[in-house]
Amino acid sequence: MVGTRTAPRYAGTAVSGARIQHFASMVRDPNPSYWDPDFARSAWGGLVAPPALLIGLLMPPPWVPNGQAPTASIAVRVPLPGTAIINASNDAEYVLPVLEGDMLSVVEEVASVSQEKKTRVGTGHFIETLETYYRADGAVVATCTNSLFRFTPAGDR
Amino acid sequence: MTWDEVTVQVQLPEVVDQISYERVVMNAGTTWDYVPWHFNPEYAKEHGHPTIFVNTMHLAGFIDRVATDFGGPYSRVVRRKVSLLGSIYAGDSMVARGRVAGKRVDTSGDVPRYLVDLELGIFNQRDELCCPAEVTIELPNVP
Numbered sequence: 001m002v003g004t005r006t007a008p009r010y011a012g013t014a015v016s017g018a019r020i021q022h023f024a025s026m027v028r029d030p031n032p033s034y035w036d037p038d039f040a041r042s043a044w045g046g047l048v049a050p051p052a053l054l055i056g057l058l059m060p061p062p063w064v065p066n067g068q069a070p071t072a073s074i075a076v077r078v079p080l081p082g083t084a085i086i087n088a089s090n091d092a093e094y095v096l097p098v099l100e101g102d103m104l105s106v107v108e109e110v111a112s113v114s115q116e117k118k119t120r121v122g123t124g125h126f127i128e129t130l131e132t133y134y135r136a137d138g139a140v141v142a143t144c145t146n147s148l149f150r151f152t153p154a155g156d157r
Numbered sequence: 158m159t160w161d162e163v164t165v166q167v168q169l170p171e172v173v174d175q176i177s178y179e180r181v182v183m184n185a186g187t188t189w190d191y192v193p194w195h196f197n198p199e200y201a202k203e204h205g206h207p208t209i210f211v212n213t214m215h216l217a218g219f220i221d222r223v224a225t226d227f228g229g230p231y232s233r234v235v236r237r238k239v240s241l242l243g244s245i246y247a248g249d250s251m252v253a254r255g256r257v258a259g260k261r262v263d264t265s266g267d268v269p270r271y272l273v274d275l276e277l278g279i280f281n282q283r284d285e286l287c288c289p290a291e292v293t294i295e296l297p298n299v300p
């Protein structure tokens with residue numbers, strides 16, 4: 001699967017002020033770009049989605065009415081052993097602000113898969129993915145390189 | 158704050174955040190990240206962790222909060238690199254420390270970008286480095 005680019009995966013709904021402010025509340029970030037519509041409109045064109053929330057905005061909900069499991073990140077679809085995942089690193093560039101009302105999609109690519117590694121949490125593989133996030137008008141809003149460790153925890157062996 | 162006003166090497170104020178169980182569960186809910194590390198203490202304990210812990214988005218959001226608190230409301234995070242060396246668990250303190258590592262003008266695009274590079278670290282209450290980070294913010298500049 002290394003080098004394979006996925007079809008675009010779309011967020012089910014537009015970016016909402018509710019999700020923006022729920023996340024900002026969780027982080028306790030008083031930045032008016034997240035809270036003050038008048039300020040945000042004059043400074044950025046609308047309420048801004050916290051950059052750190054971007055991956056979450058493309059997370060599928062854990063249950064959907066048709067009963068089909070929503071498509072997850074390609075990193076967890078790579079056919080490898082391992083019952084658990086944990087993030088190792090993330091390097092993101094935020095090209096444009098994401099605003100309330102934006103419809104987002106992401107295209108992912110598996111950049112590399114490591115040899116099997118033994119770590120303190122278990123044995124598994126590091127999966128590096130490249131992600132490109134788009135707005136509905138085709139503009140790239142962010143790019144991201146993520147390294148995720150897919151492993152079998154020591155207690156599960 | 159404007160780019161001109163930034164002094165390289167200046168230390169950022171230390172920021173301490175207490176991470177309760179509510180915050181960790183809220184973390185899973187806000188990010189839709191329902192990996193069991195982030196909401197199920199029994200699962201976490203069965204796999205060698207003392208309890209549930211926050212995810213990468215929470216750490217990144219805390220880092221961005223510190224960065225834009227420094228840069229002001231007209232600053233914007235344009236790049237962030239984080240490495241996950243350790244976890245911040247429910248009941249821990251999350252402590253951010255950092256400094257201004259550099260400032261530069263990026264002229265590669267149509268419009269110059271006035272950038273400030275920050276080096277940050279997130280530590281726990283035992284002063285263990287859990288998440289080193291490099292963050293670049295864009296600031297307005299007075300011509």
